[in-house]
Amino acid sequence: MQENAVELRHVTKCFSKVIANDDISLSIKKGEVVALLGENGAGKSTIMKILYGLYSLDSGEILIDGKEVRIRTPKDAIAHGIAMIQQHFSLVFPHTVTENIVLGNVHGWLNLDEARKKVKALSDRYGFQVPPDARVGDLAVGVQQKVEILKALYLDARILIMDEPTAVLTPQEADSLVEFIRNFASRGNSVVFITHKMKEVMEAADRIVVMRNGRITGNVRKSETNEKELARLMMGEELEVVQSEGKLDVSLLPVALSVEHLRKKNKEGIQVLDDISFEVHKGEIFGIAGVSGNGQDELCEALSGNMNLDEGKIIFLGKDITDRTVREHIDDGIGYVPVDRYKDGMVMEMMLSENMMIKSSYGKRWIRNLFIDSKKINQYTDSVISEYQVKATGASDIAHNLSGGNQQKVVLAREIDAGKHMIIFNQPTRGLDVGAVERIHRAIKGEKKKGKALIVVSTELSEIFELSDRILIMYRGRSMGIFERGELTTERIGLLMAGVSDGQV
Numbered sequence: 136m137q138e139n140a141v142e143l144r145h146v147t148k149c150f151s152k153v154i155a156n157d158d159i160s161l162s163i164k165k166g167e168v169v170a171l172l173g174e175n176g177a178g179k180s181t182i183m184k185i186l187y188g189l190y191s192l193d194s195g196e197i198l199i200d201g202k203e204v205r206i207r208t209p210k211d212a213i214a215h216g217i218a219m220i221q222q223h224f225s226l227v228f229p230h231t232v233t234e235n236i237v238l239g240n241v242h243g244w245l246n247l248d249e250a251r252k253k254v255k256a257l258s259d260r261y262g263f264q265v266p267p268d269a270r271v272g273d274l275a276v277g278v279q280q281k282v283e284i285l286k287a288l289y290l291d292a293r294i295l296i297m298d299e300p301t302a303v304l305t306p307q308e309a310d311s312l313v314e315f316i317r318n319f320a321s322r323g324n325s326v327v328f329i330t331h332k333m334k335e336v337m338e339a340a341d342r343i344v345v346m347r348n349g350r351i352t353g354n355v356r357k358s359e360t361n362e363k364e365l366a367r368l369m370m371g372e373e374l375e376v377v378q379s380e381g382k383l384d385v386s387l388l389p390v391a392l393s394v395e396h397l398r399k400k401n402k403e404g405i406q407v408l409d410d411i412s413f414e415v416h417k418g419e420i421f422g423i424a425g426v427s428g429n430g431q432d433e434l435c436e437a438l439s440g441n442m443n444l445d446e447g448k449i450i451f452l453g454k455d456i457t458d459r460t461v462r463e464h465i466d467d468g469i470g471y472v473p474v475d476r477y478k479d480g481m482v483m484e485m486m487l488s489e490n491m492m493i494k495s496s497y498g499k500r501w502i503r504n505l506f507i508d509s510k511k512i513n514q515y516t517d518s519v520i521s522e523y524q525v526k527a528t529g530a531s532d533i534a535h536n537l538s539g540g541n542q543q544k545v546v547l548a549r550e551i552d553a554g555k556h557m558i559i560f561n562q563p564t565r566g567l568d569v570g571a572v573e574r575i576h577r578a579i580k581g582e583k584k585k586g587k588a589l590i591v592v593s594t595e596l597s598e599i600f601e602l603s604d605r606i607l608i609m610y611r612g613r614s615m616g617i618f619e620r621g622e623l624t625t626e627r628i629g630l631l632m633a634g635v636s637d638g639q640v
Contacts, residue, residue: 137164139201140294140325141186141217146195148181155181157349159195163294168316168326170336173346174369174540174570179329182346183296187219188212218287219296224279228272232282235271236289257288261315275633276426277308284315295319297328301335304426306596306629313339333362333569334597345369366569382620383604388416391557391588392438397447399433399612407433408444409612415557415588420579422603423592425632430612431592432474435561438590439471440464452556465494470554472547474561474592476539480546483535487527488516490534491549519548524574540567547575557588564598576602596625610634 141163148156156178163169173179184190186197188206196203199215206212209219226235233251241250254267263281265274271282280300287295297316301309316326316339330336336343337357345353345368353360353368392415399408407430415421425431436442438449440461449457451467459467473479481490492501492512501507516530523544527537534542543565550558560579564572579602583589593599599606606623608615608631615631623631 137166139163139198140165140167142196142198142201143182143186144196144198146182146185146192146197148178148185148190148193154349156185156192159346159349159351161344161351161354163325163327165325166320166323168320168328168339168341170340170343171327171329171346172336172343172365172369177346177369178349179346180298183219183298183327183329186212187217187296189219213290213292216291216293217296218290218292218294219298220280220283220287220300221298224283226271226279226282229270231268231270232265232274232285233267235282236286240286240290253289254285257285261288261318263315276428277304277311280304280308280312293324295324295326297326299330300328301330301332306625307633309335332595332597333365336365337362369569383419385416385419385604388418390414391417391452392590393448393450394438395448395450397434397437397449398445399437399442400445401433407612408437408447411447411609411612411614413607413614413617415590417588418583418586419604420583420589420591420602422599422606423590423609424596424599424606424628425594425609427594429609429632431609432561433612434609435471435473435559435590435592438559439469439473441471462497465553468553468555468557470550470552470558472550472558472560472563474565476542476546481534481542483533485534486531487520487525487534487537487545488512488530490545491516491519491530494549494553519545523548523578524571540571543567544571544575547578551578551582554582554587557590558582559590559592561592562594563591564593564595572598596628599628608632 139162144160146156146159147154159178159182171179171183181190185192186206188208188211191207197206198204204215206215227238230238233247233254236254237245237250251267258265258267263285265278265281265285271279274282300312304312313335316328320326328339340357343353343355343357343360343365344351345365347369353365394411394413397408397411398406401407411434413421423431423434433442437444440456440459440463444457447457448455451469456464456467477483482493485493495501501512503511513530519525520527520529525537525541525544527541547563563579564575567575579589579591591599591602604620606618608628610632611634615636
């Protein structure tokens with residue numbers, strides 16, 4: 136029998152009146168890889184943040200190597216060999232790899248040469264091939280994640296918590312990360328990773344812990360389960376399978392959007408959009424794939440009127456909208472789901488009803504006798520909460536009290552309603568569980584049947600493959616080509632996302 140590296144006993148955590156973790160007991164053995172699955176708001180991130188010292192538990196015990204410990208801060212967790220790698224990296228781009236790794240972890244005199252040697256040795260041991268003297272800002276996203284992992288290894292971490300570890304990786308980089316996880320665990324270390332991707336669960340995990348409504352609903356060996364059973368444990372119901380559609384001949388459909396030679400440089404003078412051209416037809420889902428940070432966000436900002444271009448033209452329904460304002464884009468029937476719902480999608484201090492009407496507050500829809508019709512807005516918001524299965528008590532709930540996934544559902548519902556003719560989805564299912572993803576995909580396909588032009592930007596290849604009629608691959612602001620459904624394999628699209636053109640393969 137393997138010894139327990141970590142054991143959580145009867146852990147309970149409440150936020151105000153909400154029970155996030157309800158009497159949670161679980162163990163993580165030495166040399167074991169555990170996947171933590173659950174819907175948004177299930178409590179999986181909360182329990183791991185308690186283990187890492189970001190949250191304090193209300194009751195219960197934490198045992199490391201069989202001994203009870205008090206973990207009040209991340210410093211306490213690190214002292215016990217626990218490290219957490221967040222989905223959003225905490226790196227200082229102007230600094231080198233070595234400087235990032237030692238930053239905040241040394242006191243007094245620093246021997247940078249010794250630190251550099253240790254970093255290189257760790258990198259070589261796990262096959263990372265990360266240059267110790269490279270500037271982090273010059274590294275690809277997948278290499279930056281390896282720097283985050285090296286930060287943990289430098290501190291002799293033996294228990295790694297990884298939150299959505301493959302969210303920003305190409306398929307090849309994701310495979311490399313899974314290989315590292317298995318290698319790290321084979322040395323007697325432990326890994327817990329929070330993920331929504333069934334594929335990597337079945338590839339990397341030894342054991343899978345499923346949570347729902349703050350409780351553990353399943354604790355199974357990988358060899359004893361399957362994806363359908365895991366979905367049932369997560370949701371408490373069978374997951375309805377959405378059948379993929381056949382190939383669509385877009386040449387038979389009228390053009391809704393024409394993008395011609397878009398160019399844009401950022402504040403640093405870097406070309407973030409480099410001669411981008413394409414068309415989107417009515418009744419088409421146009422997918423845009425690529426590793427995060429390769430111009431997709433800038434393209435979405437330009438198409439939604441939030442960013443001015445240096446060059447190029449945008450024609451929508453036969454009208455030049457290149458220089459039109461955001462409000463004019465809204466009036467034109469263009470919906471936009473931004474990648475950052477916290478900064479651009481909602482006002483967190485407002486009620487859900489206020490967020491639902493905020494983009495159309497200047498119009499007549501919500502006005503009755505010169506006053507805002509609160510009853511009408513509340514009824515509309517409550518219908519959205521019901522239709523999209525948002526975990527909220529009602530229209531008067533404050534946005535920041537919802538989990539990230541439920542906030543995303545509210546934004547999606549609003550923009551689907553606002554986008555009468557076209558909707559731009561930038562990472563529409565990021566942070567959503569498998570059940571919510573399925574519902575959002577069904578909603579997007581429903582809008583396609585209404586004849587809307589739809590643009591879906593995603594780093595999830597399974598999402599791109601399932602939804603898209605055609606796919607544009609972006610790398611460093613350039614188009615690597617536009618491909619039809621079924622034309623690309625996972626390996627080929629991964630190479631294109633990494634900047635390797637077909638002629639170089």
